[in-house]
Amino acid sequence: MCLAAGDTGPFSHALASLADSQYTSSDAFLHACGLLRKLLLNAADPAKRTLRRANPRVAAELLSVAGVEAALIQLGFRDHGDELTITDEAAADVHSAVATVDCAAGSVRRRALVLALRPSDPLGWSAELHDPAILIFNPKFKGAVFDCTPRNGAPSGVIAFHNSPFSNFWPCGAGVTVSHRGMRLRFATSEALLMAFKQHLLAPSGGVPPHESLADALRTQATIRTAAESKEVAARATRRVADYTWWGHHGVHVLVGSVVCLLKFSQDEGLRRLLLSTQGVLLIEAAPHDGAWGVAANSSNALQAPALARTFGLYSVQQSPFEFESREGRVHTRLCCEANALGKALMVARAAILAGVEATSGMELRSAFAAVARHLRLLALPCDWRAAETHLEDSL
Numbered sequence: 001m002c003l004a005a006g007d008t009g010p011f012s013h014a015l016a017s018l019a020d021s022q023y024t025s026s027d028a029f030l031h032a033c034g035l036l037r038k039l040l041l042n043a044a045d046p047a048k049r050t051l052r053r054a055n056p057r058v059a060a061e062l063l064s065v066a067g068v069e070a071a072l073i074q075l076g077f078r079d080h081g082d083e084l085t086i087t088d089e090a091a092a093d094v095h096s097a098v099a100t101v102d103c104a105a106g107s108v109r110r111r112a113l114v115l116a117l118r119p120s121d122p123l124g125w126s127a128e129l130h131d132p133a134i135l136i137f138n139p140k141f142k143g144a145v146f147d148c149t150p151r152n153g154a155p156s157g158v159i160a161f162h163n164s165p166f167s168n169f170w171p172c173g174a175g176v177t178v179s180h181r182g183m184r185l186r187f188a189t190s191e192a193l194l195m196a197f198k199q200h201l202l203a204p205s206g207g208v209p210p211h212e213s214l215a216d217a218l219r220t221q222a223t224i225r226t227a228a229e230s231k232e233v234a235a236r237a238t239r240r241v242a243d244y245t246w247w248g249h250h251g252v253h254v255l256v257g258s259v260v261c262l263l264k265f266s267q268d269e270g271l272r273r274l275l276l277s278t279q280g281v282l283l284i285e286a287a288p289h290d291g292a293w294g295v296a297a298n299s300s301n302a303l304q305a306p307a308l309a310r311t312f313g314l315y316s317v318q319q320s321p322f323e324f325e326s327r328e329g330r331v332h333t334r335l336c337c338e339a340n341a342l343g344k345a346l347m348v349a350r351a352a353i354l355a356g357v358e359a360t361s362g363m364e365l366r367s368a369f370a371a372v373a374r375h376l377r378l379l380a381l382p383c384d385w386r387a388a389e390t391h392l393e394d395s396l
Contacts, residue, residue, distance in 0.1 A: 031065065032065050032066060032067050032068055035062055035065055035068050036067075036068050036071050036072070039051070039062065039068070039072065049085060049086050049087070050083055050084070050085040051063065051072075051077075051083060051084040051085070052082065052083045053082055053083060053084075054082060054083075063084075069084070072084055072086075159278055159281050159282070159283050159284065160284045160285075160286040161283070161284070161285060161286060165271055165274060166275075166283065166285070166342075166346055167285075167342075168189065168190045168191040168194055168227065168260065168264075168342070169189060169191050169227035169228070170189065170190075170227075172187075172188070172189055172190060172264055172267070172268055172271070174267070174268065174361075175187055175188055175189075176189075176190055176192075176193055176260075176263050176264050176267060177267065177361040177362050178193070178218075178263060178362065178363060178364070178365050178368070179362050179363065179364045179365070180214070180215060180218055180364070180365045180366075180396075181211060181215060183215065183218070183219070184362055185218055185219070185222040186222060187221060187222055188224065188225050188226070188227075189226070189227040189230065190260045190261065190263070190264040191227035191230050191231060192221040192222065192224050192227065192230040193218075193221065193260050193263070194256065194257065194260045195221055195230045195231055195233065195234035196214070196217040196218045196220070196221040196222075196234075197214070197217070197256045197260075198234050198238065198256075199217040199220070199221070199233070199234045199237045199238060200213050200214045200216075200217040200218075200395065201252070201391070201392075202237075202238040203237045203238045205217075209394075210394040210395040211394065211395055211396070213395065214395040214396070217237075220233065221233070221234075252388040253292065253293070253339065253341035253342075253344075253345065254341065254344055254345055254348065254376070254381065254388075255369070255372065255373070255376065255388040255389060255392075256388065257293075257341055257342060257344075257345030258344075258345045258348040258349050258352070258372045258375075258376070259365075259368050259369050259372045260345070261345045261346050261348070261349035262348075262349040262352055262353070262357065262359045262368060262371070262372060263359045263363065263368060264349075265346075265349055265350075265353065266353060266357075266358060266359035266360065267359065267360065267361050272353065275346065275349070275350050275353070276350065276353065276354065278350065279350065279354065282312065282313055282343070282347075283343040283346045283347055283350075284312055284340055284343045285340055285341075285342040285343045292339050292341055293339070293340075293341045293342040294340060294342060294343075295312055295340050295343075311340075312339075312340035312343060312344075313344075313347075314344055314347055314348070314379065314381055315381065316340075348372065348375065348376065348379065348381075349372075351375065351379065352371065352372060352375045355375065355378075357371050357372075357375060359371070365396055366396040369389070369392065369396055373389050
């Protein structure tokens with residue numbers, strides 16, 4: 001669910017408004033994040049959807065904090081002079097509020113501030129920064145973005161995220177709109193577009209040309225409103241597939257994932273600003289149990305900062321996240337490395353946008369793939385994404 005109301009724009013615009021406010025310290029920034037999160041959670045109660053400026057506590061503790069009032073207005077709170085109020089009953093989604101405001105903490109890196117995380121925070125964070133060089137993940141909370149101390153003043157921190165706007169499960173404001181062979185399709189989440197490709201590549205429609213098979217999968221996924229349902233539909237279509245090796249290959253993850261991320265973050269200004277604010281930072285998908293798209297992080301493993309780029313960066317040598325074998329008519333997988341494919345796809349999309357690649361609403365899928373492929377050649381990544389490009393040529 002996207003916390004938006006009327007014509008105020010997607011929740012990501014409010015996030016960008018808060019992230020771009022000026023703060024003198026990381027504590028001040030986290031304080032602002034906490035206040036906005038609290039107000040969004042309170043909005044679930046109809047009695048707490050109006051903030052009266054005449055109330056001394058509201059004036060002194062809430063509306064005086066930089067960025068918070070602007071973010072509230074972006075979210076659909078109406079300014080009636082003496083009060084701010086919202087009437088949209090869908091304006092308080094607990095998980096969305098927590099995840100998005102946590103995500104805003106990533107912009108702390110731009111100001112070379114040390115992000116101080118408190119394990120005792122009753123609202124909950126998804127990681128604890130015990131030392132500037134070590135991240136220990138705790139998967140029991142929803143949503144996280146965290147930053148290691150920049151090295152020698154350089155923008156070389158680390159952002160570890162889960163269930164945040166960087167995730168493909170995150171609702172995309174006006175959606176992701178693409179064109180394919182005369183069709184113009186809108187997807188509620190980038191996960192739906194990703195699952196359309198997974199469904200087509202692993203279980204193509206029998207007896208029809210590749211481009212029609214992809215078109216069928218795209219049409220199916222475009223009708224789905226939630227990421228969870230998109231994933232389930234694709235899972236049902238591919239359940240009897242005997243060999244997942246090709247889809248699990250890192251080259252496919254990077255090529256298809258980068259195209260999906262490029263479209264998602266190009267077509268929403270708030271999300272675009274958020275992604276570009278991470279320039280120079282290593283992005284890590286800290287999913288606790290996903291070693292393909294994420295890093296299979298859990299509360300028992302500590303990641304040493306010096307090894308993060310070598311293990312999970314764009315030029316990491318670990319490319320194949322799974323080994324596959326067939327036993328008793330079923331496919332079994334075994335995690336053999338931690339690929340961070342989503343983090344890498346995000347970094348490729350970020351680099352493409354910074355290089356001037358534009359993926360506007362309604363862009364042809366074929367053009368989007370061509371643009372990403374050109375950029376992958378420039379980056380010279382050590383993975384076999386060209387096999388994926390060749391395999392998709394007939395489909396696009």
